[in-house]
Amino acid sequence: MNIEPSVMKELLKLELLNKSTLLSNGNTSTGNETSGGTFSGMLQQLMNPSAAAANEDDAPSSKSGVKGQLDALLAKSGYWSQNTAASKPTDFESYIQQASGRFGVPSSLVKAVIHAESAFNPQAVSRAGAKGLMQLMDETGQGYGVTDPFDPLQNISAGTGFLSHLLAKYNGNEGMALAAYNAGPGRVDKLGIANDNELMSKLHLLPQETQQYIGKVLGLKSNYQSDLS
Structure with a gap:
């Protein structure tokens, strides 16, 4: 079915x-x-x-x-x-649009991830050491050629590239891609699921932070979709 x-x-x-x-x-x-x-x-x-x-x-x-x-x-x-309230333009619109076009990721999703990860603070650093707007770990950033994770252009480009990779890996299933962005692809792969439908039945196996993160980003994406970007 x-x-x-x-x-x-x-x-x-x-x-x-x-x-x-x-x-x-x-x-x-x-x-x-x-x-x-x-x-x-x-x-x-x-x-x-x-x-x-x-x-x-x-x-x-x-x-x-x-x-x-x-x-x-x-x-x-x-x-x-x-x-679905109208969203305000971001301070990094040109960088987001550039990365969105390059990697084929909806700009609304890029904005939602940035909002959830750093609240648009390019100097943000997490307790785990993730840095910048899209909270890149050093290894991930380096894989996309990042030399300064606090540079908005580099950070958004690398983060969007990584998100594009995850969307491709999980056949466009946004929930799975977001779970992997937050918790790591290895943890998602261990669930043995193939799509967002199956993800719903195994959400309880993911960390609470990740469960909340997926819902938050999807909600924010709906918000930013009201923006014509």
Whole structure:
């Protein structure tokens, strides 16, 4: 059964949003429990189209079946109001656009990663030693020719190149690529998953920081998509 990519992407965002909210509140229950099983039910409908069709026949006034339920649940959760507000231009727009065009990574995703990693501070340094706007480890930066990780142009180019590599490695699955960007490709590979759909079922095996990171970046990306860049 092939699930429409746009629908699967929104389901992933919703599940990550639920988990991120629970983690930040110190709640260890699953997102499915929080939503009263609604998320699980929609996913089951997607995997069982005949049942979904029967449900839609019972409720002909519903909006677009499962997709309509998804939109309604996202709206109820506050997702749209939180993540679709108009974004302000960044201070590194030309560098982001240059890297985006060179490596084929959406500029909205590059901006979201920078925002989540350093809040656009080119001098940021993490406790682990990651540096600059996209929080590059020295080894990663050097692999992309970085001589000064605090130089915005070099940092954004290398970080976007690395992100492009991860997107290619995981066949365009953004959730997996972001998990690898935060936790390392080795940790993601050990999960034995092939796509974002499978990632949802094994999120609990990733560090809480990574679970929150994926949801945060996807939400920020939606924000920056309202920018025409």
